[in-house]
Amino acid sequence: MRRRPKADSDRRMVLKRKAARALRESATEHERRLWAMLRRKQMVLLRFRRQQPIGPYVVDFFCPSAKLIVELDGGQHGEARVVIYDEARTQWLEAQGYRVLRFWNWEFQQYPEAVVESIWRAIVESGTPLPEALRAPLPETLRVSTLP
Helix, strand or coil: CCCCCHHHHHHHHHHHHHHHHHHHHCCCHHHHHHHHHHCCCCCCCCCCEEEEEECCEEEEEEEHHHCEEEEEECHHHHCHHHHHHHHHHHHHHHHCCCEEEEEEHHHHHHCHHHHHHHHHHHHHHCCCCCCHHHCCCCCHHHCHHHCC
8 A cells, every 4th residue: 555645644634724724713603602612621621622633534523532523514414415425424433433423503503402411421421531520410510501
């Protein structure tokens, strides 16, 4: 198998970083709202990243310590060709050891607390070491009813 020269690899990484930056700047309303709930280590002091390059892809939200990826999908993800792409992408990410959670934008809009609780459960199930006091239910500070 032929290896790519390092310059090609470096150039691809720079392009992915630029693409991730552009995606952050053009975030949807749903992505901005979920980011407001995940940023600044609000969920059990775990860091999330937004529009993070991983391999050949850029994922919406990523928690490195839990190896958790969260995707918010709009209506275009229901199109046949996009469904096939998303399935291949998810398989590749899972083969690398990541857990991928996908939510529709409408799900997050109607049930934001349920989405955040699903993310919380995935973190707990990941085996990521958590302080004993945080191993139970979702912290009150993350309840949607308490968020601005």
